[in-house]
Amino acid sequence: MQEKSSIVAENSTHLSLNIHKGKSKVLKINTINTSPIVLEGELLQEVDDFTYLGSIVNKQGRTNADVKARIGKAMTAFLQLKNIWSSRDLSFKTKIRVFNTNVKSVLLYGSETWRTTVTTTKMIQTFINTCLRRILQIRWPNTIGNQELW
Template identity: 30%
Template sequence: MDLDMDDIFGAYEGEDDEGFNPSRLPDLEDELQPMNDMRRDKVNQGGEERDFTDNAELLAKLKSMKGASKHTTKRSLPKLDAARLTGERGIAVLPKVFEHVYLKGRNNEAEDLKVIMHTLQHWGHRLFPKMPFDEVLERVERLGARKEVKISSDGRNNSEVASRIAQAKTNFQKMKTVLTNKNISIRTRRRALECYIEPILMYGCEAWTISKQTQKKLEATEMWFIRRMLRISWTAKKTNDTVLEEAHTTRLLISKIRKRQATFFGHVMRREKLENLVTTGMLEGKRSRGKQREKLIEGLTDWLKAGKSLEAIEAIKDRKKWRTMIANAVKQGT
């Protein structure tokens, strides 16, 4: 029987021994089974074997066997299942899971964070058994993008702030007939703005890290509201100070956000639970090159003029002192 070896093993031509993938070799018993079946077909009728005269048929079968050995079935990953992530076994069960997790506390932040990540990986494996933990986090992030607060895996809140601004402007346009009505006093319209529009803009702001760029966007949004309430076009070439004088107000949005952040941060630090550990914990490793990203506690310290971050954390323990510091910062309008 003349077989063309180049046709059979042509797929492996040009590969070195080091680059040869042994996982592609077929299973010997599985490949010999069709050959044994063909040999049974050659069993004689009347005591003589029937030889194959057409080698093309045999080559076709061998080539089909080679292709079948390469064929692999790819299992599709489960789709984004909001019901599974938000169900009883999903995100809702996390508080109960961490009730049984023992954390050592201060001076053991690195070990405690390892325990937290191990617990989260175990939860993710129970929820999606056939999915890597990184993929689980991506699905949680995509789910968060559909809900009220956008979750970002890199810890930044630029997309969340942009989404809040867009939603606030959209709702402002829906109430345009009231908020821009000059028959209503500007004081009443500002109160309506604080009641209906600003809560949409500041939803979840307690967790924002406000950089200089983010602060400029928020201040520009505040002026966008005031200019439209007064029906002042950009072609009027009026400065922001002039517009604020006509509205009988000042810039208050950043102070409101900082006040909510400081109040919430005080509760978190005094509680000394998981949220406290995540906020103050330190990770092993080296800092990245360049200027470091601003932290929430650093922004609050600058706003409160509390000196260093450690001094602000110590002041949080005294509830009355912390409230006094917040009230003084709000009065200064910083």
């Protein structure tokens, strides 16, 4: 990794590009070598996880942190549309279309890189069902199965 980093730094200077050592981070996955990476005499910071293009990448390759962050962002999008969900002028069909286009798209952004596990699927489905129950104004005392939401 040290060799490759040095080659990238050397070739980038030929193109008048500079690597900012303060912004550069190192994430080592499945490696035995624990020696630090040095660029032009400066040590690069090692991290356990970081955000790349809106997705959280970590050493273990797990996606739970990213899924939780996505659910939080989707909940923010859902709450910003509170006036739409409480509107009596819009049909439920229109509200569901707004939900699918504005909330689900935020929720599932980057999901193609997630590992599909039972836990991940349950977390996402629970969030979607909770939102649909709020949109359809189904309160907790009412017994309606999840299949009937769809």
